[in-house]
Amino acid sequence: MVNLARVSTTLAKHSKQAYHIGGQREYDGFMAHVSGRANVAQQQRAHEQFTEFGLALSKLRGQLYDGAGNMAGRLNGTAAVICRNHPKDIYDHCLSHALNLAIVSCLNVQQVKNMWCVLKEVGLFVSNSPKQQSALEVQIDTLPFVSCNRRKLVDLCRTRWMARRSALVAFADLYVPVVASLEEVSQGRHWSPDSAGAAFTLLFSITQFCFICAFCISKQVPEYVHGLTTPLQKTNKDICNAYQEVKTLTETLHRVREDIDIYHGQ
Incomplete structure (x- = not known):
């Protein structure tokens, strides 16, 4: 190489x-x-x-x-x-890279790191096996309250933190089918002991309160920033409007931090 x-x-x-x-x-x-x-x-x-x-x-x-x-x-x-x-x-x-580093630094919390590791392992567990991917798709088709059109989880981007937003959104949409498919695999019927053991471990991890809390917070952070970074990449962006959008986002984040109890109570 x-x-x-x-x-x-x-x-x-x-x-x-x-x-x-x-x-x-x-x-x-x-x-x-x-x-x-x-x-x-x-x-x-x-x-x-x-x-x-x-x-x-x-x-x-x-x-x-x-x-x-x-x-x-x-x-x-x-x-x-x-x-x-x-x-x-x-x-x-590079401003895009600086933003990426800033977000990574803001979420440099051990619980969040653990959540990313679990999320990565779940994605690899499903995507590396056609049989496990098929089990997920069966749950998507069977469960009556799954309304999204997604069929697969999205791999985590190794370098661009903002690109992980797609992986977070996909996992949130497929959370219930993922849990159901892991429950089926962990029972061991028609599955190898290694697959059943791995599924049991992942199922335990993604149903813990700490994981769910870290996931929800991490999913919400890029929702704010993504609404700003996407328009700023346009070549015909008005600089005055761009400054106003940055100011609005900053004020919104300040309000969220000041009223954090109200924010999480909604």
Whole structure:
């Protein structure tokens, strides 16, 4: 297996219309890693690729990377190397990645970590076996009060915390069929002892109050943020409206924290 670092290149053509974020973006391919010191090599490759586009690095006015040392290192990262030659090309931490890190830090609670581990194990238990997936689908078709159209659980994203929202929503929709299918498997009829034992352990875990509480809270957090991050990714977003939406979200979260008993009592 060859481990190669590749950086995607996207050109943004900004409109002259005031107060709008972004503009037309066009994907232009990958900037493959070359041999040598990673930071210098990336800077040289960037210079070559921008030359191919008919652009000059001296006209760049911003760099956005995640917090990896080879890209964002203060002394010898790619951003620092480029800034030494082009001081106006200011580096900033990728805002999407920063939001992801902030949410992870806010939910750095052991009970929440345990919930994620259990949720991951349930997803793997069902998805890795066609027989267990079939058992879940039987419960979805049999139970009269399951109204969603979902047939499968969603895998947890390993890197983007906000992308886990889909997994949380899917698990919430299929919670009752999942419990019913695990109960059936744990009884051991027509199932191997290993499957029955694993199903019993998972069933015990997802029916505990601590798991349910951590799950409900974790599911609610991205519901607030998702309503903001999705519109902000649009290229024609008005910056004044975006600022107002951020302010509204902040005020809403403050009200939830101040009236937490009322919030959970609803």
